[in-house]
Amino acid sequence: AQSVAQPEDQVNVAEGNPLTVKCTYSVSGNPYLFWYVQYPNRGLQFLLKYITGDNLVKGSYGFEAEFNKSQTSFHLKKPSALVSDSALYFCAVRDPSGTYKYIFGTGTRLKVLA
């Protein structure tokens, strides 16, 4: 069965410092992986995805993520955090050999401190 784990409920980082939000997954085949961001009282917004190809993918607002097949991880990163990056971040996975369902992690709240 597919699953996604986001081991940290909250990550605090100082403005200007690099940030990492962790995600690990479990699927039977090669995964499609996604990161979404949710601001208060809003729907989720797509940040970036890994489908195939280069393990380092770049997305919106300066975010990037690295697909690591051996560690089954897809951590979200940004070199320099902004206060406006404070939000709830979700990792999601889909097994392309299976159904069209997506499985979401429980979310990580990022707090960037001025």
Place this chain on the structure above:
Amino acid sequence: NAGVTQTPKFRILKIGQSMTLQCTQDMNHNYMYWYRQDPGMGLKLIYYSVGAGITDKGEVPNGYNVSRSTTEDFPLRLELAAPSQTSVYFCASTLRDAHEQYFGPGTRLTVT
């Protein structure tokens, strides 16, 4: 494009009442989804559809029904509301070859 729109934004229901949450997308997306978001639980898939006339259950379908008569619309029906259905409901859509999902703004439902 308006993207994915949902109505209503908020609703309070009494136990046993029924309602339909509306979802419309204008991007000609093939796939549509309904999720519920409970605090600390992430998103749970209720139902999804891969095209008009085709629907399938997700992780938590009990107490809900859906239909997909057109590509654009994917309404979610609650027949007998229960307090356990208090949640925020999100509709999403995906283009088959793009894979990322586009989400609506959500409907906050309270059942008392």
